Amino acid sequence: MADxxxxxxxxxEEGRPAVEAVGLGKRYRGDRxxxxxxxxxxxxxxxxxxxxxxxxxxxxxxxxxxxLIEPTEGELRVFGEASSTPESRTRVxxxxxxxxxxPSFTVxxxxxxxxxxxxxWDEEAAQRVVGMGELRADARIGSLSGGQxxxxxxxxxxxxxxxxxxxxEPMADLDPLARxxxxxxxxxxxxxxxxxxxxxxxxxxxxxxxxxHLLLVQAGRIRLAGDLEEILDGHRLLTGVADGAELPAGTxxxxxxxxxxxxxxxxxxxxxxxxxxxxxxxxxELLLAYLRTPLPTPxxxxxxxxxx
Amino acid sequence: xxxxxLTRPSAATRPSGPARDSRGPRGVLWLAWRQxxxxxxxxxxxxxxxxxxLIVLHFLIQDRAELWVRTGCDHATDWSLSCxxxxxxxxxxxxxxxxxxxxxxTLVPVLLGTFLGGPLLAQEYERGTLxxxxxxxxxxxxxxxxxxxxxxxxxxxxxxMVAGLSSWVWWSDIRHNRAAFxxxxxxxxxxxxxxxxxxxxxxxxxxxxxxxxxxxxxxxAVLASGAAVALAHAVVIVLRPYLWPVVDExxxxxxxxxxxxxxxxxxxxxxxxxLADGTRMTADDCLNAADVCNAAPDSWGQxxxxxxxxxxxxxxxxxLLALTAGAVAxxxxxxxRAGI
Numbered sequence: 001m002a003d004x005x006x007x008x009x010x011x012x013e014e015g016r017p018a019v020e021a022v023g024l025g026k027r028y029r030g031d032r033x034x035x036x037x038x039x040x041x042x043x044x045x046x047x048x049x050x051x052x053x054x055x056x057x058x059x060x061x062x063x064x065x066x067x068l069i070e071p072t073e074g075e076l077r078v079f080g081e082a083s084s085t086p087e088s089r090t091r092v093x094x095x096x097x098x099x100x101x102x103p104s105f106t107v108x109x110x111x112x113x114x115x116x117x118x119x120x121w122d123e124e125a126a127q128r129v130v131g132m133g134e135l136r137a138d139a140r141i142g143s144l145s146g147g148q149x150x151x152x153x154x155x156x157x158x159x160x161x162x163x164x165x166x167x168x169e170p171m172a173d174l175d176p177l178a179r180x181x182x183x184x185x186x187x188x189x190x191x192x193x194x195x196x197x198x199x200x201x202x203x204x205x206x207x208x209x210x211x212x213h214l215l216l217v218q219a220g221r222i223r224l225a226g227d228l229e230e231i232l233d234g235h236r237l238l239t240g241v242a243d244g245a246e247l248p249a250g251t252x253x254x255x256x257x258x259x260x261x262x263x264x265x266x267x268x269x270x271x272x273x274x275x276x277x278x279x280x281x282x283x284x285e286l287l288l289a290y291l292r293t294p295l296p297t298p299x300x301x302x303x304x305x306x307x308x
Numbered sequence: 309x310x311x312x313x314l315t316r317p318s319a320a321t322r323p324s325g326p327a328r329d330s331r332g333p334r335g336v337l338w339l340a341w342r343q344x345x346x347x348x349x350x351x352x353x354x355x356x357x358x359x360x361x362l363i364v365l366h367f368l369i370q371d372r373a374e375l376w377v378r379t380g381c382d383h384a385t386d387w388s389l390s391c392x393x394x395x396x397x398x399x400x401x402x403x404x405x406x407x408x409x410x411x412x413x414t415l416v417p418v419l420l421g422t423f424l425g426g427p428l429l430a431q432e433y434e435r436g437t438l439x440x441x442x443x444x445x446x447x448x449x450x451x452x453x454x455x456x457x458x459x460x461x462x463x464x465x466x467x468x469m470v471a472g473l474s475s476w477v478w479w480s481d482i483r484h485n486r487a488a489f490x491x492x493x494x495x496x497x498x499x500x501x502x503x504x505x506x507x508x509x510x511x512x513x514x515x516x517x518x519x520x521x522x523x524x525x526x527x528x529a530v531l532a533s534g535a536a537v538a539l540a541h542a543v544v545i546v547l548r549p550y551l552w553p554v555v556d557e558x559x560x561x562x563x564x565x566x567x568x569x570x571x572x573x574x575x576x577x578x579x580x581x582x583l584a585d586g587t588r589m590t591a592d593d594c595l596n597a598a599d600v601c602n603a604a605p606d607s608w609g610q611x612x613x614x615x616x617x618x619x620x621x622x623x624x625x626x627x628l629l630a631l632t633a634g635a636v637a638x639x640x641x642x643x644x645r646a647g648i
Contacts, residue, residue, distance in 0.1 A: 068439055086447060094443040100436030102343070109342060116338045117444035153440075160444070 016080075018044040018164055018196035019065055021222075023074030026060050033220050034060040038074070040225035042198065042213055044163075047190055049207040049228075050200040051287055052217035058200040059097055061217060062166045065198065066094035078164060090120060093162035097169045099153035103142030107135050107152055114156045126159030129185060133178065146173035154182060158189055165190070167199040171206055183210060204284045211283075216290055223290060228283070236266045237281040237289075240274070254289040265289035336446055336454035343455070347424055348462045355466040358409065362473040365405060369481040372398045395487055402488035405477060406497070413474055413500040416467070417512035418537045424459055425516015426526075426533030429639070433524035448643050456517065456636065463509050471505035492617045493575035502618070507625035507632075512537045514635040521639055544624065549577045551623040554610040558582055561607045567591075568609035575612040582606035 024038040035057045042048045050058045063069050064076050067084035075082045079091060101110055107130060115121045130137075133151045141149060150173055157165060165186075171179040187210060190197050198215075201207055214231055216224035224231060238247070240262050247255065247264055255264040265281060272278045281289070333341050372394065376382050381391035432438040442448055478501055482488050490497055499505060516533035523529045554577055561581060562569045568579040580590040581604035588608055594601035612620065 066439075066443055068442060089447065090445040092443075094439075096436060096439050096443075098436050100440045102437055102440075103435075104346075105342070113339055113342075114444065116335050117441070117446050119445060156440075157443075 016044050017041045017077070018046070018079060019048075019198065020077040020080075021074065022077070024064070024071055024076050025073040026057075026064060026069065027072040033072075035064075035071075035217075036220045038222045040215060040222050042196065042215070044079075044196050045194045046213040047187070047197045047199065047211045048213035048215055049211035050198055050215045050217060051202070051204070051207070051291075052200075053291055054202065056217045057220045058217050059168050061215075062094065062168045062198060062200060063096075065164070066092060066166050068094075090118065090160075091163045092166065093157040093160040093164070094166040095153050095157045095168060095170055097172070099150050101141045101149060101152060101156075103140065105141050106138050107141065107144075108137040110141060110152055110156060111137075111159065114159045118160045120161040122159050122161045125161070125189065126155040129155035129158055129182070132181060132185070147175060147178060150174055151178070151182065154186075158185070161193075163193075163195060165195055165197045165199075167197065169200055169202070171201070171203065179206065204287055208283045216287070218290070219294065232280055232283065232286060234267065234269045235281050235286055236268055236272055236278050237285055238262075238264045238266060238272060238276040238278050240276045254293045336451050337458065339441070339451075340454040340458040344458045344462070347459060351420075351424070351462060351466055355470055358413070358470055359473050361404075361409070362470075362477050365401060365409075366477050366481055369398070369401050369477075369485070372401065373481075373485075398485070398487040402482055402485055402490070405474075405482055406488060406490050409474065410496040410500040413470060413505060414496050416470075416505070417508040418534055418541070420463060420509055421512035421516035421519075421537035422530055422534035424463070425513040426520045426529035426531075428455070428459065428517050428520055430520030430524055430526045430529035433521070434526050449640065452640060452643055456639075460510065460513060463513050464506065467506045467509035471500075471502060474505075475501045491573040491575075492614060493573075493612065498617075498621075502621045503625045504621050504628075507628040508541075511540070511628040511632045511635075514632040514639075515540065518635045518639050521642055544628075548620065548624065549575070549612070551627075552612065552616050552620045554578075555613055555616075556608070556610050558606050558608045561604060568607040570609055570611050571613055573614045575616075577610045577612065579607065579609040582608050 019040075019042040021038045021040050024035060025033060026035045027033045038061075050061060052058050060069075061076075064071055065078055067078075067088070070083075078088060081088050102113075105113070111123070111126050111130065114126060115123065129151060133148055135144070135148055135151065141152065144152070150170065154167075154170060157167070167186075170186075171182065174182060183206070186197065189195060199207070199211070212228050214224060214226065214228050215222060235253070241260050247266070251267045253265040253267055255262065265286065266272065332338065376394060376398065379390065379394070381387065381394055387395070429438075432441070441451055478490070478492075478497070482490050483492075492498060492501065499508065515536055516529070519533040519536050520526075520529035523532060557568075559568065561567065567581070568576065570576045578590065580588055581594065581601050582588055583600065583604050589597065589601055589604070
C-alpha cells in the first residue's frame with residue numbers, strides 16, 4: 001500500500017467527475033420538490049462540503065447519489081453511471097444522518113456484516129476507527145451512546161474502501177474531541193486513496209480547512225458550486241459606514257447594517273472602489289451570508305423588493 | 309480499476325478474523341442467519357416439543373390399544389369397571405391430541421404471520437437498517453432473497469415436521485379410535501393435518517412480510533398482519549366446500565336421524581328434502597314450510613366423502629402457494645421500485 005505521503009496520484013481518475021448532476025430534480029409525494037434543476041460537477045478526489053439550511057435538499061442529494069431513491073427528472077451520474085450497477089455499489093459508501101445499525105448486533109457482528117457484504121473490505125481501516133473510541137467488540141449496538149454508534153457507522157463506511165464516500169451529518173452527535181479525531185482519520189484516508197467525499201453539515205466550523213469544494217444547496221436549488229478557493233476569491237466582504245458610497249449595483253449577496261456600520265458580501269472578483277474596507281471572506285462568513293439570504297424564487301421576489 | 313489494485317494488499321494482510329468466519333454461512337446468508345437466529349430458535353423449541361409430544365402420544369395410545377384388546381374390552385358388550393377406566397384413560401390421551409394439539413397447530417400460521425412475517429421488513433424500514441444494508445455492496449434482490457429464504461426455510465422445515473407427525477398420529481391412532489370422535493373435515497382437525505398446514509404457514513409468513521413492507525411500522529405491521537392472516541383464513545373456510553366438486557345424493561327420508569344420513573366422517577355441505585313432485589327444499593326453505601317438508605318422501609344432501617380430503621387439501625395448498633409466490637414477487641418488486 002502507498003504510504004500516506006504519496007498523495008493523490010494513486011488515482012488515475014483524478015480530475016474526472018466523480019459526481020455530476022444534469023437537470024437533476026426529485027419530487028416526493030404531495031408534489032413537494034426537494035431538488036429542482038440542479039447542475040453541478042464534483043471532480044474525483046475532492047472533499048466537497050454540501051451545505052444548506054435544514055430541509056434544503058442536502059439529504060435528498062446524498063440519498064440520490066447513494067442510489068437509494070431515483071431522480072424524478074434529469075440524472076445524477078456517479079463515476080459516469082446514471083444508475084446503480086453491481087460494480088457501482090462497491091464504489092460508493094453512504095452514512096445516513098440517522099446512522100441506522102442493528103441494535104441487537106455487537107460491534108464485532110456489525111463489522112463482520114461489512115466484511116461479509118463488501119468484497120473490498122478493509123478490516124484494519126474499520127478497526128482503526130472503532131478502536132479509537134475504546135469500544136468493546138462484544139458490546140451491543142443498542143447499548144452504545146449516539147456518538148459511539150456514529151463511530152461504528154463510520155467504521156463500516158471506511159472499511160468498505162469506497163471511491164466515493166457520502167456522509168450525511170457524520171459528526172452531529174460526536175463530542176468535539178472525537179469529531180476532530182475522526183475528521184482527521186477521514187481526511188487521511190481520503191488523501192491516501194484519493195477518495196472523493198461528499199459531506200453534508202450545518203456545523204460550519206467543522207468544514208473549514210477540510211473541504212476543498214463546495215455545494216451550497218438552498219430551497220432545492222444549487223446556489224453555489226465549485227472549487228472552494230475560486231469561490232472565496234470571487235467574493236469580497238466589504239465594511240464601511242452606512243451613509244457612505246453606494247454599493248456596486250447588482251452583485252451584493254447580502255447587506256447588513258449594524259448601527260452606522262455596513263457589512264456586505266459581494267459576488268465579484270474585482271477590487272472594489274470607494275470608502276470600503278475590502279477583504280476576502282472566510283468560509284463561514286461566505287456561507288452565513290448566503291444562508292441568511294434566501295434564493296429569490298419567482299414567487300418570493302416581489303416581497304423581497306418591497307422589503308428592500 | 310484502481311480499487312482492485314488498492315485493496316489487494318490489505319486483503320492479503322487481513323488479521324486472523326476471517327479464519328474464524330470460515331465455518332457457517334457467508335455473505336448475505338450470514339447476515340440473514342444472524343438476523344433470524346433468535347426467531348428460528350423461538351420457533352424450533354415449541355415445534356420440537358410438539359414433535360416429541362406427538363411421538364410420545366403415539367406410543368402411549370398404542371400401548372393402551374394393546375391393553376384394550378388383551379383385556380377383551382374391545383369386544384365386550386357390557387363393560388366392566390376396568391374397561392370403563394381404560395376407556396377414560398384412552399379418551400384423555402386422544403383429547404390431548406384433538407383438543408390441545410390440533411387447535412395449537414391451527415393457530416401457528418396466525419402467529420407466524422404476526423410475529424415473524426409482520427416485523428421482518430417493517431422493522432428494517434422503520435429503523436432505517438434497510439438503507440444501511442443497501443449501502444453495502446450487495447444488490448437489493450440478493451439481500452431480500454436471503455432475508456426471506458432463511459426464515460422461510462425454517463418455517464418449511466418445522467411445519468413439515470409438525471404436520472407430518474400430526475397426520476401420522478391421527479392416521480394411526482385417532483381415526484379408528486373408539487374413544488375419539490375426530491372426523492377429518494372438522495374445524496381444528498382439517499388445518500392440523502396434511503399439506504395445508506405447511507402451505508398456510510408459508511403463506512402467512514409471506515402475507516405478513518408484504519403487510520409489513522406496505523406499512524413500514526413494526527407495531528402496525530404486527531397487528532395488521534395477524535388480522536390479515538385471520539381474515540384470509542376466514543375467506544378460505546367459506547370457499548373450502550367449493551374447492552372440489554361435492555357428491556350429490558338423494559335417499560329416502562331417514563326418520564331416525566331426521567333427514568339425510570351422510571357417510572361416516574364425510575362433510576355435509578348442504579341438505580334438504582325432496583318433495584313428491586321432485587322439487588328440492590333446503591333446510592332454510594323448510595323453516596317457512598314445515599308442513600310441506602314433513603310430508604316429503606325423500607331427502608337430498610351434498611357432501612364431501614373422506615376420500616375428498618386429500619384433493620381438497622391439495623387444491624387449497626396449491627392456491628395458497630400461488631398466493632405466496634405472488635406476495636413474494638410483489639415484495640421484490642416494491643423493494644426494487646419504491647424509494648427507500
